[in-house]
């Protein structure tokens with residue numbers, strides 16, 4: 001008997017994508033609400049910067065979870081939200097940098113702002129890895145780059161590792177949360193290496 005697979009129905013897919021879009025936008029909505037309700041503590045600028053950084057990192061992890069989820073559930077719907085989650089990660093990272101300039105260092109000497117501390121340089125490297133991914137995320141670019149697109153998009157692995165280094169480097173006291181995030185990164189990279197061969201973790205390397 002060929003049963004009806006509700007997970008493939010257009011209505012379900014649309015609801016799924018819309019829900020993912022709303023969930024990914026929640027950190028920003030909460031931040032704006034708290035900002036205007038003066039609910040961000042004694043240093044709102046710092047709180048905004050940190051919240052946007054966490055949101056960027058979490059969305060990067062969520063993007064990397066989509067392929068394992070598809071494998072485990074045998075449902076392609078996860079891949080339909082992967083690009084959107086990646087773009088959200090990029091969007092939050094860009095806002096995180098803007099908040100850093102606006103609330104922490106100012107806009108006067110950008111070179112000094114980005115090279116002042118090693119953890120900032122790590123953040124900048126993580127962000128620069130995301131830029132070509134965002135730029136080439138359109139369907140036209142996927143088609144135009146062919147096999148090169150996949151190789152280029154391995155930069156996401158480098159980005160998440162360097163973003164984690166940036167994350168743990170800026171910590172002042174309790175690193176428990178960062179270590180936990182590090183384990184998630186490790187598991188996601190190990191799964192990728194196990195399923196597709198370890199060489200596929202190296203950005204831009206030809207197979």
Ligand code: HEM
Pocket residue numbers: 049050051053054055056057060093096097100104114120122123124125126127163166167170
């Ligand atoms: C030019 C690029 C970047 C700059 C200048 C930057 C700057 C900063 C600063 C100033 C902080 C706060 C440190 C403090 O508490 O004093 C921070 C924290 C953080 N950043 Fe970045 N960052 C950059 C890129 C990124 C990227 C690409 C990601 C993730 C994808 C990221 C994720 C985080 C996270 C998770 C935190 C910790 C937030 C917390 O403590 O709750 N950053 N960053």
